[in-house]
Amino acid sequence: MNDSPQPPSTPGLRLAVIHTGGTIASRPNPHGPGVVPQSAPSVPGLPNVQVTEFQPFTLPSPHVTPAHMLQVAQLIESVAGTHDGIVVTHGTDTLEETAFALHLLLRADTPVVLTGSMRHAAEVSWDGPGNLLDAAQIALHPATRGRGPLVAFGGDIYDARTVTKVHSTAVEAFGGYPGPIGRIDRVEGAPLIRFFANPEPRVAFTPAALTARVDVLYAYAGWTGEGFEAAARDADGLVIAALGTGNLPAELLPLIQDTDRPVVIATRTHAGPILPVYGYAGGGATLVQAGAIPASFLNAHKARLLLMILLSLGLDRAAIRRVFVDDPF
Ligand SMILES: NC(=O)C[C@H](N)C(=O)O
Missing domain, CATH: 3.40.50.40 (Rossmann fold)
Structure with missing residues (x-):
């Protein structure tokens, strides 16, 4: 277990943030009922971290298909060599499917951390900024490398293979047997990231398209x-x-x-x-x-x-x- 507090950032790190929609990008619908994804959440400032943002699509995650997952995998492969960590923001409803698809599809070992939120930006309890900051700091942490795609939610860090959405409304929406493989906390503002398990080794598959039904x-x-x-x-x-x-x-x-x-x-x-x-x-x-x-x-x-x-x-x-x-x- 690595439990030493880390500095908020290491100089010169390069973070890619891939926005795909979900509640973390949602606000009340100006044209109809409910809330809908509209604009990507702002990435919190991290000193000496260069952030590059990508927005391949902006969808509620029930509209995300395996073709979108392959698109995200291909985008990650194309930026992995020039970034130290990658965050994917995503709706929570199918987040575990995209995470597992990336687990199966990615060859690159650049850390990839998916996150989202259960409350939208117009709610006082919006959990998006905290989850996004957590995901960014986890993605840039040296101990994250080699663990495959991870999901960060509510401070817990999950293996893409086992994580699942366990609650339809609670902020602590993710779980799954046998539970988190790590945790991010903060001590006087500094992130404290601890891993207590390694995911099983991954086998990467490289289909050109996902054509099967x-x-x-x-x-x-x-x-x-x-x-x-x-x-x-x-x-x-x-x-x-x-x-x-x-x-x-x-x-x-x-x-x-x-x-x-x-x-x-x-x-x-x-x-x-x-x-x-x-x-x-x-x-x-x-x-x-x-x-x-x-x-x-x-x-x-x-x-x-x-x-x-x-x-x-x-x-x-x-x-x-x-x-x-x-x-x-
Ligand atoms: N919390 C969420 O993100 C739920 C939303 N329906 C989505 O998955 O896009």
Whole structure:
């Protein structure tokens, strides 16, 4: 653990800030109801840090697609060599998906820290400036290098692979098993950054485009497979947010047996792995025997991104299975 207070900045550092929208860029809508992203938040002044800002798009994060994630990854690759740290501001609703996409796509090891806010700029409790300052100081800290894309929120630092949004309104909106890998605090204004875990090593994939279609289905008591056939017909791959350790109602077993599409099984619970424990029809052991691919600890929407990338690279089912099973997800 590195727990020595750091100076507010080290002279001559170069920070890139990539603004993409979200509540951190939002204000009340002058043309209609609610709040909408409008202008990028101001980057706090950091002495002797040269800041370059980029604004590839300004979107609420429910409008962000995998194509936007690839665009951000390509922008990061293009500026990584000339910057010491990179911050991405993003809406919180799909922030974990962009973070995980960057985890899968980036080759550069320049620190990348994503952040956002839960309150908009016209609210007294706006958390944007604090989160942005945290993210900038984390991105420029020497101990951050080599940890892959991170998420900074409410002072906690998360691994892109495990972070997830856990609350729809609270300022402490992020969590995820097994929790933060670091923390930023301040002592008399100086940042104190401590890491207490390293993320698992990353494998970087380099698709030219994310062309594959992957649909997510959500399991529930009494599901008899509604939606499965259409998804298996129209999509290149499927992810099921299954029950418990990766179990489904019995009706799903023949559907999974009969499709030639890769079917990845994640859990709809909020933590824990997929395991082939149960041997009743639809139990995890029977699904794996039928060809389903366990998503390990990935949630369904992160498993979808990995499957989309692997299908876009042209991998077949056996190769996809090897990535899901052998790589540290
Ligand atoms: N807090 C937020 O940023 C939520 C917003 N709906 C978004 O993700 O764009």
